Amino acid sequence: MSDDVFDEVGLVAKNLHASYGAVEVLRGLDFEVAQGKVSVILGANGAGKTTTLRAICNMCNSSGDVSLGGVDISRLGTAEIVRKGVAHVPQGRGTFPELSVTDNLLVGAYVRKDKEINDDVDRWFEIFPVLAERREQLAGSLSGGEQQMLAVSRALMSRPKLLLLDEPSLGLAPLIIEDLFTRFTNLNKETGLTMLVVEQNANLALDMADVGYVIESGEITLSGPADQLKSDPAVQEAYLGA
Numbered sequence: 156m157s158d159d160v161f162d163e164v165g166l167v168a169k170n171l172h173a174s175y176g177a178v179e180v181l182r183g184l185d186f187e188v189a190q191g192k193v194s195v196i197l198g199a200n201g202a203g204k205t206t207t208l209r210a211i212c213n214m215c216n217s218s219g220d221v222s223l224g225g226v227d228i229s230r231l232g233t234a235e236i237v238r239k240g241v242a243h244v245p246q247g248r249g250t251f252p253e254l255s256v257t258d259n260l261l262v263g264a265y266v267r268k269d270k271e272i273n274d275d276v277d278r279w280f281e282i283f284p285v286l287a288e289r290r291e292q293l294a295g296s297l298s299g300g301e302q303q304m305l306a307v308s309r310a311l312m313s314r315p316k317l318l319l320l321d322e323p324s325l326g327l328a329p330l331i332i333e334d335l336f337t338r339f340t341n342l343n344k345e346t347g348l349t350m351l352v353v354e355q356n357a358n359l360a361l362d363m364a365d366v367g368y369v370i371e372s373g374e375i376t377l378s379g380p381a382d383q384l385k386s387d388p389a390v391q392e393a394y395l396g397a
């Protein structure tokens with residue numbers, strides 16, 4: 156199937172289930188990310204956010220239908236899903252602390268064989284100038300916010316169609332989160348990158364998103380346009396400290 160089809164349908168997950176041993180953690184989730192848009196899944200600690208991203212990548216015991224650009228990817232192995240264009244920034248970022256910033260980016264390009272890899276390094280350095288300033292520095296010496304920018308840039312080195320971001324705000328100070336999310340919003344607007352973000356930080360995540368979902372104990376309890384969710388009394392009360 157051609158890439159054009161993705162332009163219409165993005166990511167569609169239907170009846171997504173996952174379990175750890177006998178414990179069912181995702182109980183039939185339905186959600187979508189339209190091509191070029193940002194969807195966010197909000198939920199408290201333990202709600203199933205990380206597992207949802209792992210289920211999309213077939214990194215846990217899951218069932219249901221997941222398609223990318225109309226292509227069923229639910230029965231593919233993780234490596235094949237990456238080749239189909241899914242990039243996953245795990246919770247805790249997953250950069251290589253002992254490698255330089257530049258080398259972290261080059262590692263992110265390992266699935267590619269083209270000659271434009273260095274152009275892409277320069278491109279992410281333009282979008283995240285602080286990384287360019289620190290290109291020779293070890294990733295482990297970056298601040299939390301810088302590491303998150305590096306983790307995203309590294310994931311983008313595979314030229315994904317879809318970026319999965321697991322709690323990018325975790326462990327960061329409020330002002331840093333605000334700056335980071337503004338950068339991610341700009342990234343989406345400038346490149347048309349399709350993103351699925353899972354977050355506890357509802358307020359800022361909803362500002363970044365087009366569509367939002369609320370997950371509680373492995374079930375979606377609310378969904379809708381992000382601006383509508385933001386003014387929803389239930390969301391206000393549970394997540395926005397109203």
Ligand SMILES: Nc1ncnc2c1ncn2[C@@H]1O[C@H](COP(=O)(O)OP(=O)(O)O)[C@@H](O)[C@H]1O
Pocket residue numbers: 175180198199200201202203204205206207
């Ligand atoms: N590897 C695992 N083995 C057993 N239970 C797990 C494992 N990972 C997560 N869980 C459980 O699954 C539920 C959902 O976890 P998770 O998806 O990590 O939630 P969130 O990312 O929203 O905090 C939690 O109850 C958690 O304790």
Ligand SMILES: [Mg+2]
Pocket residue numbers: 204205206246322
């Ligand atoms: Mg998590």
